[in-house]
Amino acid sequence: MGNMRDHAGRPIVVVTGMGIVTSLGAGKTENWSKLTAGESGIRAITRFPTDGLRTTMAGAIDFLPAARNSAPEFADRFADVATEEAVAQSGIGSPGSFPGPLFLAVAPVELDWPMRDELAFTIGKDAAIDYDAMLKLCGGGKYKDMHRRFLFGSSADQLADKYGTKGSPISISTACASGVSAIQLGVEAIRRGETDAALCVATDSSVNVEALVRFSLLSALSTQNEVPAKASKPFSKNRDGFVLAEGAGTLVLESLEAATARGARVLGVIAGCGELADSFHRTRSSPDGKPIIGCVRNALADAGLAPEQIDYINAHGTSTPENDKMEYLGISTVFGERAKQIPVSSNKSMIGHTLSAAGAVEAIFSLLTLEHQRIPPTINYDVPDPGIPFDVVPNKARDARVTAAMSNSFGFGGQNASMIMTREPA
Amino acid sequence: MPSSRKSEAWITGIGIVSSLGEGLDAHWDALQKGTINVDEKTFAPYVVHPLIPVNFDQQIPKKGDQRQMEAWQRIGTYAAGLALDTAGIKGKTDILGRTDMIVAAGGGERDLAVDSGILNAKVQGNAAPNFLNERLMSDLRPTLFLAQLSNLLAGNISIVHGVTGSSRTFMGEEAAGIDAVRIALARIASGQSDIALVGAAHNGERKDMLMLYEFGDFNLKEKFSPVWSRGPSGGFALGSGGVFLVIESKEHAVARGAKPYAKLSHVSADRAARKTQGATTETLESLWKASGARDDVAIITGATGAEPVTAEERQFLEKHKALPVRATGTRFGHAMEAQFPLGVALAALALSRGGLFPPADPSGFEIAMTAAPTQIVVVGTGHWRGEGIALVEAVN
Numbered sequence: 126m127g128n129m130r131d132h133a134g135r136p137i138v139v140v141t142g143m144g145i146v147t148s149l150g151a152g153k154t155e156n157w158s159k160l161t162a163g164e165s166g167i168r169a170i171t172r173f174p175t176d177g178l179r180t181t182m183a184g185a186i187d188f189l190p191a192a193r194n195s196a197p198e199f200a201d202r203f204a205d206v207a208t209e210e211a212v213a214q215s216g217i218g219s220p221g222s223f224p225g226p227l228f229l230a231v232a233p234v235e236l237d238w239p240m241r242d243e244l245a246f247t248i249g250k251d252a253a254i255d256y257d258a259m260l261k262l263c264g265g266g267k268y269k270d271m272h273r274r275f276l277f278g279s280s281a282d283q284l285a286d287k288y289g290t291k292g293s294p295i296s297i298s299t300a301c302a303s304g305v306s307a308i309q310l311g312v313e314a315i316r317r318g319e320t321d322a323a324l325c326v327a328t329d330s331s332v333n334v335e336a337l338v339r340f341s342l343l344s345a346l347s348t349q350n351e352v353p354a355k356a357s358k359p360f361s362k363n364r365d366g367f368v369l370a371e372g373a374g375t376l377v378l379e380s381l382e383a384a385t386a387r388g389a390r391v392l393g394v395i396a397g398c399g400e401l402a403d404s405f406h407r408t409r410s411s412p413d414g415k416p417i418i419g420c421v422r423n424a425l426a427d428a429g430l431a432p433e434q435i436d437y438i439n440a441h442g443t444s445t446p447e448n449d450k451m452e453y454l455g456i457s458t459v460f461g462e463r464a465k466q467i468p469v470s471s472n473k474s475m476i477g478h479t480l481s482a483a484g485a486v487e488a489i490f491s492l493l494t495l496e497h498q499r500i501p502p503t504i505n506y507d508v509p510d511p512g513i514p515f516d517v518v519p520n521k522a523r524d525a526r527v528t529a530a531m532s533n534s535f536g537f538g539g540q541n542a543s544m545i546m547t548r549e550p551a
Numbered sequence: 552m553p554s555s556r557k558s559e560a561w562i563t564g565i566g567i568v569s570s571l572g573e574g575l576d577a578h579w580d581a582l583q584k585g586t587i588n589v590d591e592k593t594f595a596p597y598v599v600h601p602l603i604p605v606n607f608d609q610q611i612p613k614k615g616d617q618r619q620m621e622a623w624q625r626i627g628t629y630a631a632g633l634a635l636d637t638a639g640i641k642g643k644t645d646i647l648g649r650t651d652m653i654v655a656a657g658g659g660e661r662d663l664a665v666d667s668g669i670l671n672a673k674v675q676g677n678a679a680p681n682f683l684n685e686r687l688m689s690d691l692r693p694t695l696f697l698a699q700l701s702n703l704l705a706g707n708i709s710i711v712h713g714v715t716g717s718s719r720t721f722m723g724e725e726a727a728g729i730d731a732v733r734i735a736l737a738r739i740a741s742g743q744s745d746i747a748l749v750g751a752a753h754n755g756e757r758k759d760m761l762m763l764y765e766f767g768d769f770n771l772k773e774k775f776s777p778v779w780s781r782g783p784s785g786g787f788a789l790g791s792g793g794v795f796l797v798i799e800s801k802e803h804a805v806a807r808g809a810k811p812y813a814k815l816s817h818v819s820a821d822r823a824a825r826k827t828q829g830a831t832t833e834t835l836e837s838l839w840k841a842s843g844a845r846d847d848v849a850i851i852t853g854a855t856g857a858e859p860v861t862a863e864e865r866q867f868l869e870k871h872k873a874l875p876v877r878a879t880g881t882r883f884g885h886a887m888e889a890q891f892p893l894g895v896a897l898a899a900l901a902l903s904r905g906g907l908f909p910p911a912d913p914s915g916f917e918i919a920m921t922a923a924p925t926q927i928v929v930v931g932t933g934h935w936r937g938e939g940i941a942l943v944e945a946v947n
């Protein structure tokens with residue numbers, strides 16, 4: 126039996142189960158085959174009318190209907206499908222009893238339009254409709270399920286109930302870095318010795334009118350609607366924004382010791398996590414790139430690895446003019462001349478930006494990259510941006526020797542998080 | 552080895568702004584006098600504890616920053632600034648640059664006029680299929696989203712105060728506040744972090760949030776009464792306020808010459824299966840047993856007044872009948888995510904002042920305490936889910 130502790134004397138944290146849902150499909154097999162085939166999951170939106178909107182496409186998951194047409198209902202469904210797959214693969218615990226805590230990356234839960242509509246139509250035409258009028262209808266028990274549904278902790282509640290996780294579940298939001306943050310919380314809990322296992326889930330359902338409008342008003346979205354599959358083009362000169370997308374990813378984390386003791390198959394190692402907040406602006410990165418640089422260096426230090434030891438970077442690569450430029454600045458500062466040689470690809474070219482789920486979804490793709498020794502491409506790379514001389518693994522997947530992969534996530538509110546995964550314990 | 556290091560964690564900064572005032576002296580004074588600031592009219596029939604008038608310029612000097620925030624973010628950013636002031640680290644960029652931040656947040660203050668306008672038009676039959684799209688595109692303020700996003704309270708604290716070591720936002724009502732303090736302590740105790748800014752903010756003067764809780768009949772209506780006197784059809788009066796704590800390892804505090812208000816010795820949390828009667832009582836009792844509380848402690852609880860959970864918590868408290876209890880809900884209202892950090896803040900304040908504040912409870916459930924407490928247990932029981940207990944101790 127090898128060493129169970131890492132370079133800093135902490136328990137080594139491994140992954141023993143993974144589950145994923147994106148616009149490409151449900152499950153690792155379908156996602157991986159389509160991702161490495163360079164397929165796009167971006168399509169014209171059919172879930173609601175898009176007249177009058179600047180952006181009319183998304184990476185929607187339309188093959189998993191929810192009971193109600195409501196963002197948290199969809200998000201919960203995606204999370205459940207991904208978690209079923211991950212828990213089954215790991216074989217951990219017993220049905221309905223996961224032996225560790227839940228860390229859930231999830232978008233803020235909000236009361237949505239169908240619910241407000243229902244109240245408004247109940248009030249009817251003859252009275253002015255405002256929040257006072259709606260408030261009068263809310264009590265008395267008729268809508269008590271709405272309270273349960275729209276609490277911020279409601280999604281975690283449902284998962285904790287079904288999978289029987291232990292203790293107080295944590296719902297985390299670090300915007301587009303949430304997925305990494307959920308995994309980081311799990312890693313830290315295992316390293317502290319509080320638990321031998323953690324269930325880390327990330328989910329997002331954003332394909333609804335108000336979410337689309339919100340990002341649209343911030344000029345964050347691509348408006349290249351003509352051929353949806355071509356809209357997300359990270360690192361290209363003609364990139365113009367990200368494509369809103371849905372997804373979920375679940376990882377079962379365990380200490381190497383616990384996984385070994387129960388004979389579980391180790392799918393990969395979470396070698397290190399790093400984070401650093403940016404105080405420059407609510408939506409833009411500090412122009413000097415220091416927070417991103419510091420974040421990447423923190424992840425390397427946490428993993429005990431030198432930049433030379435990273436042989437693949439799964440980029441945040443959103444396809445916004447700002448992000449891709451700043452990500453290049455950050456990576457090229459840390460990796461120096463190697464920044465031009467090391468493969469850096471963006472899954473978002475195919476699946477769009479799954480927001481709260483992105484960090485976990487892309488961690489799973491990074492772990493699959495390590496497993497299959499095959500790097501998924503950055504598609505739609507027809508017009509390179511000369512200011513970003515990355516090897517983006519253009520348009521076609523590539524076989525390569527990958528021993529350590531870094532995945533980056535950056536979000537509104539100055540959120541930066543990076544994670545390093547390896548195939549084998551160091 | 553970092554994983555085996557066990558550090559003592561000190562509370563070295565406390566920022567509070569609420570319906571009772573701002574800062575530690577004002578709060579201590581109000582608690583001594585038994586002041587309660589409640590508004591039964593503005594949101595009638597709902598009772599709320601309104602924020603005192605605050606000059607936000609004092610902690611958020613740029614008007615541009617204030618304009619980018621909704622009330623809950625301004626309250627929190629303000630309270631965070633107070634906490635940094637009391638800890639003596641305001642403006643100390645070297646420390647702030649490695650200060651870890653955990654914020655417990657709700658979010659989403661809506662534009663009520665925009666919502667109402669859209670709903671009226673829909674009901675009047677003036678809504679084409681693309682109506683919602685067009686109205687949202689034209690009526691929503693482009694930056695409103697940023698004032699709604701849960702993690703943007705932390706984001707604003709980074710921008711205004713320069714706290715950038717890390718930034719994590721927990722969601723999930725009361726439990727998020729408990730877990731924020733719990734994780735901060737666990738990270739510091741294990742050496743994963745040296746210093747953290749932890750807290751939450753809540754704007755209780757919001758019709759959209761009243762609506763969410765009204766679905767479950769949780770709002771206190773018509774007339775204020777203390778938490779312990781609300782009876783079986785009780786509820787909570789939402790309270791506005793922001794509470795932030797600076798928590799750091801003893802070594803870190805000593806090295807920079809910082810004085811502690813108190814020691815944060817223990818925080819644990821759980822999620823009782825509340826469908827089973829008695830489960831909350833049992834969960835609180837087992838958290839209590841693990842806390843290291845002696846039998847002469849005082850208890851500060853965030854009991855909401857909502858039922859049936861307050862009755863279950865009361866059964867737990869009655870097992871420790873001899874102990875003086877103080878309900879923050881009576882004095883501050885229910886500040887949701889901020890209620891547990893508030894309890895920890897008041898515990899640290901009381902320990903640092905060498906006395907517990909007097910009862911505010913005509914029912915007699917809260918008893919007087921004349922001795923100076925050396926341990927205070929903070930109890931958090933969510934109105935719908937989540938239980939937590941902290942042990943705060945005096946530093947000799």
